[in-house]
Amino acid sequence: MLNAPTTSPTPTPTPTAPGGLPLIGHGLRLVRDPLPFITSLRAHGRVVRIRIGPTPAYVVTDPALTRQVLVTDAADFPKGGRYYDALRVFLGDGVATVTDGDTHLRNRRLMQPMFSKAHIAERGNAMIDQVRTTVGAWPAAEPRDMFAGMNEITLATFLVAVFGADLPAGLEGEFTVLMPEIMKGTIRQVILPPWITRLPLPANRAHAERVARLRTLIDRAIDHHADVTAPGSAAAAGVSGAEGCPHAARARSRQQTGLFETLLGAEGRLGRRQLQDEAITLLAGAIETTGTTLAWALYEIAGNPAVERRLREELASVCGDRPLRYDDLDRLPYARRVLRETIRKYGPSWMVTRTAARDTVLGGHLIPEGADVVWSPYLHQHDASYFPDPDTFDPDRWEADRAAAARGAFLAFGDGRRKCIGENLAWAELHIILATVLQVWPRLQLTSRPPRPQAVITVKPDALAMEFHPAPND
Template sequence: MTSSTGVRAPSAPGALPLIGHGHRLARDPLPFITSLREHGSVVRIRIGPTPAYVVTDPALTRRVLVTDAADFTKGGKIIDALRVFFGDGLATVADGDTHLRNRRLMQPMFNKAHIAERGDAMIEQVREIVGAWPGAQPREVYADMNAITLAAFLVALFGADLPGHLAGEFTALMPAIMEGTIRQTILPAWVTRLPLPMNRAHAERVARLRTLIDQAIDHHGAARATSAETTGCPHADTARSEEKPGLFATLLAAEESLGRQQLQDEAITLLTGAIETTGTTLAWTLYEITRNPGIERRLREELESVCGDRPLRYDDLDQLPYSRRVLQEAIRKYGPAWMVTRTAARDVDLGGHRIPRGADVVWSPYLHQHDPDHFPDPDTFDPDRWTPGRTPDTRGSFLAFGDGRRKCIGENFAWAELQIILATVLQTWPRFALTSRPPRAQAVVTVKPDTMTMTFLPPTARA
């Protein structure tokens, strides 16, 4: 709702000349963002000299994302930084006809039936990787979870026959690209435009990623053409003909509508969006399991009751409700995103506060998901808070996947991948233990652990 009425939003205390609240965002961002709830439903902060308006009331955040979404367009510092390097993928493209068209084209990729077709291939890939870990050796869990997530997603996206050299280069390249992307969102825009070695290296990696995606698209298209030519031939390779196409086949069919540049943008968006958030959630989930023996016991008992001694199958996922609650609690407690931005399209009255046109409007899944009015004792890891019948209405305060027309299109896929990887780790390794100090939460783009090593122990090993 546009309006010239409304009062100026209260300002957060502690701003410094020139940098505003930048020192708090750099030094203790999570305590700072959650503290803003004490100062009002909409609170004005300064990031350098630029004001931004943080929405602390989940009902008002719902207005930003759903009810009055036309007044709050996709934009702001984080989105603008991502758009420079990743183009106009679904997560960064501006609101309007292009976004609606591309979302409709991509939606079939992520319906449950299409995901199910890729489920067993994902399980096989994850089992192969997790089973190859050497026992009783400390492992960097956060890096491992990102690597497994990427490998599973590549199988789902492009199919199981992606050439090994492409899969290997994706795996080697993505961590550095994610690190560079995070750096670009933190640094001032003028620094990211300088011809510095780190900026050049990041641009070169993104260019190489686009080349790899081109090669994967071409390979995928060639494989589909070959499959079509051999269909019906009695001498065709049966195993190859039975291989389900990757999810990306949906977009390849629409290449004429999208163009190659848009295909690249969407593939980059999918890869980067899938890895960091899912890998982060899994790392924190394993950490909480090491701290809560009762939770681990219930997870293993549920898994054994469904699977017995056989490996996990995709059809088992719906029969693992406690696993789902554990993962949902990890998402609630640790984000994964902690700060998301929109841009006011016009002068807006939001909850009685005046927000000027062009201003950044900030909403924080982390802030809402630590609101004690909706999640009592929010710092406690309690999967049972998601038990049916016990949970209060948290629709407006559990925002890990966003809401409204820009809600994460891959939510169904994310849940499937999370459950597959967690269940496979539990089935493969009877025990695991933290070997580093307890990790501290680092708020960058996601809320990631600053350190986390674990040993995974086979049945005969001792902790």
């Protein structure tokens, strides 16, 4: 007897989130209370339909289904959607935003050597020197805006790592001013209806002007880097004679030139516009996510004396009275758990999109071709079934015996073939900056009210001021 033919089960209707309004859909909720709204969707199902303006989008609330989107069925859900459309306005077609296919694969392979642990280690001590100089210049007992301050120091460290230690004066300051405003304009383009973002409004014009200025600054940095590393340049000649030792010369040359030298060698294959796109992509990822994480980490440390004590004890046991060295980082496991827990609790990203390449069934629900598919690291990393008591800051949840069950929902760096290419550099910066701040300043103190999370591109503190104090006998 022949078996009866099997048929695919009929997809289940996708639940729609309550609270949508005519014309703007759930856009008002996404503007006014994005984090409570995005986390509330878990109660409605594993896949939930929302509307951004008149356009439907499908929010994946189950981390297992998100991994299916990012890894197992990645070909059905290429990078795209409103989030990446808005990012492309200023990132262009950098490796983080270019659509899947041969171009992405080629560019990622060209950039990958920049982010090997060995390559980053060659710049590690130059990064530490930069951080120590900057942090040591902070006036004692003076309230500092920590979100702005951490973005500034992250930017300075990034520029040393990527472009070398001798960029023209003024570039760093302009980058620091431009990037937060560009990020605000970008998230505005994500959550507002497209017809609004296309109007000749002052906010739209200002965003376009800032993006154009950013490209000019990046061009100046690329040209300067190319001049410094060119054979016969004064800097190259000075390095070649360093201490009369070829090994010392090579080491100093690597620290002076920065990681971007790898891409300059590929300019013929990438082209100038592509170099701009990749540099801007690295800049955006390095500043906003890393700086935000560090600001939240210092806030949590200031409010958790036991955490601060363990961090300082670990640092003292590894370094003693000497300054941090790059090869110390692997011997600071508690610092890494503190940083990982900060990333878990505060995002850093709260809304990311993919596009359905074809009609696809996900978790029993039909996702139509061309629809935006939304996933949220913030939502997944506050899922109590993976992270008990998710609003509590608990670095020990990342101890080996507890962490295994939670890793499936930790998606801060993405997953699959589009996982963040700069993850190694991000961890290096986070470790270096946190450890150096604690080494230089024996006491830190919150001087503002507790900050509230604010969703822009990252989940940033709305207001966070701190003071730093020397040891009592200094």
